[in-house]
Amino acid sequence: MKSKTIANGILRAIGILLGIFLLGYFLYAIQSVIIYIIIAGILSLVARPIIIFLRTKLKFPNTLAVVFTMVFMLGLLTGLIVMFIPLIMEQGKNLSLLEVDKLQANVQEIFNQITGYFSSKGIDVLGEIKNVDFASQFKEIPDLLNAVLGAVGTLSVGLFSVLFISFFFMKDSHLLKNGVMVIVPKGNENRFSKSLETINNLLSRYFIGLISQITILFIIYTIILLIFGIDNAVVIAFLCALLNLIPYVGPLIGAVIMFILSMTSNIGQDFQSEILPTTMYVMTGYLIAQLIDNFASQPIIFSKTTKSHPLEIFLIIIIGGLLFGVVGMITAVPMYTALKVILKEFLSDNKIVKSLTKDL
Numbered sequence: 001m002k003s004k005t006i007a008n009g010i011l012r013a014i015g016i017l018l019g020i021f022l023l024g025y026f027l028y029a030i031q032s033v034i035i036y037i038i039i040a041g042i043l044s045l046v047a048r049p050i051i052i053f054l055r056t057k058l059k060f061p062n063t064l065a066v067v068f069t070m071v072f073m074l075g076l077l078t079g080l081i082v083m084f085i086p087l088i089m090e091q092g093k094n095l096s097l098l099e100v101d102k103l104q105a106n107v108q109e110i111f112n113q114i115t116g117y118f119s120s121k122g123i124d125v126l127g128e129i130k131n132v133d134f135a136s137q138f139k140e141i142p143d144l145l146n147a148v149l150g151a152v153g154t155l156s157v158g159l160f161s162v163l164f165i166s167f168f169f170m171k172d173s174h175l176l177k178n179g180v181m182v183i184v185p186k187g188n189e190n191r192f193s194k195s196l197e198t199i200n201n202l203l204s205r206y207f208i209g210l211i212s213q214i215t216i217l218f219i220i221y222t223i224i225l226l227i228f229g230i231d232n233a234v235v236i237a238f239l240c241a242l243l244n245l246i247p248y249v250g251p252l253i254g255a256v257i258m259f260i261l262s263m264t265s266n267i268g269q270d271f272q273s274e275i276l277p278t279t280m281y282v283m284t285g286y287l288i289a290q291l292i293d294n295f296a297s298q299p300i301i302f303s304k305t306t307k308s309h310p311l312e313i314f315l316i317i318i319i320g321g322l323l324f325g326v327v328g329m330i331t332a333v334p335m336y337t338a339l340k341v342i343l344k345e346f347l348s349d350n351k352i353v354k355s356l357t358k359d360l
Contacts, residue, residue, distance in 0.1 A: 036158060040165035042334075045200065046207045047073065047170055066170040070163070080238070113272065195345045199338045202306060206334060209305035210245065216297050217241040217289060221258075224285035228278050231265045240286075244293065247317045247329045251290050258286055306337045 027034065047069045054065035221237030230236065240254035262279045269275055299310035306313070313333055320332025343350075 032158070033161075036161045036165055039162050040169050042203075042207065043073070043162070043166045044169035045204045046211075047166075048200070048204050049208065051170060063171060066167060069170065070167060074163075113270065113275075191345050192342075195341050198341045202337050202341065203334055205305040206302075206337065209301040213293065213298055213301055214241045214244060217244055217293055220289040220292065221286070224282060224289065225258075225262075227285075228262075228282050230262055230278075230282065232261075236261050245330065246326055247332075248321070249326060249329065251293075255283065255286055259283055302333065306333060308333075308337070308340070312336075 047066075050069045050072070051062075051065045054060040054068060055062060060068065218237050218241040221240055222234055225233035225237055236258060240258050243250035243254040243257075246253070259279060259282075262282045263275055266275045266278055299313075302308070302313050303310055308316075316332045316336045317329050320328035320335075322328075324331075
């Protein structure tokens with residue numbers, strides 16, 4: 001009897017492990033669908049204040065309010081894409097992509113100016129470039145093109161999927177909630193339902209706060225670029241502001257983009273007297289904007305929307321980045337906010353939980 005019990009226990013443990021493995025594999029196989037659902041959930045949270053406003057203030061029927069909101073958001077997306085067309089065309093014109101001889105002359109001219117400038121400072125730019133193996137980089141171009149074509153196809157399917165799921169999440173605000181409630185242990189439904197409502201409110205405020213942060217940066221960047229006469233200032237400012245959605249890494253990418261576009265905007269002018277000073281002034285302004293964002297607007301907005309201390313947010317973003325990379329950095333604050341709400345509801349007597357959730 002004892003051996004039979006042990007055998008049953010071993011088989012049960014093996015069955016549980018196998019079940020966990022199969023569940024993990026299943027979730028891995030449908031990770032794209034999970035990402036679509038998460039993005040759709042985020043969009044529904046962002047759209048929630050608009051839908052509520054249309055329903056309560058303008059007396060729109062629910063379905064019409066959802067359709068109007070989705071058309072508005074699609075209009076914004078289309079507008080963003082259209083905004084980048086002049087930038088691409090302008091940069092193509094600046095770089096003379098359709099005139100090979102002029103392109104070569106422009107590149108040679110700016111290279112000569114850069115080399116001459118750094119040579120006067122005792123830096124051998126040409127010698128350093130010779131040490132770089134460019135040939136190996138060009139071998140990756142066919143793979144890059146295939147990856148781009150694949151990404152376009154995947155993006156089309158993803159966009160349709162996200163829009164389809166978002167429509168039903170917005171139309172039936174309880175749809176996602178009901179799906180989550182199915183897996184909640186019996187007897188905890190009311191408490192979990194209360195937690196989900198609080199999470200929805202906090203995350204809606206958080207995403208609205210993100211939009212406010214991007215708007216502030218966009219205005220500052222635009223002013224800086226217009227002051228120094230950079231072409232397509234509005235588009236460049238918006239792109240760099242949008243990159244701030246990626247904490248810490250995004251601003252660095254934005255700095256590189258602004259640096260390059262500031263230089264190419266003045267291509268053909270004297271490097272030492274025009275291109276370099278203008279680019280340095282623009283980058284100084286960019287640094288000031290980032291300091292304002294990091295030490296003023298961002299802590300104020302995030303602390304008010306998520307009800308967390310700025311130091312808390314900083315540490316959570318760093319931990320998320322170390323564990324899950326860029327995706328972890330982007331999702332760290334929303335996930336942490338949701339976790340805090342759930343912990344407060346179910347472990348409100350715990351001393352640590354009390355300390356972390358005292359402002360919720």
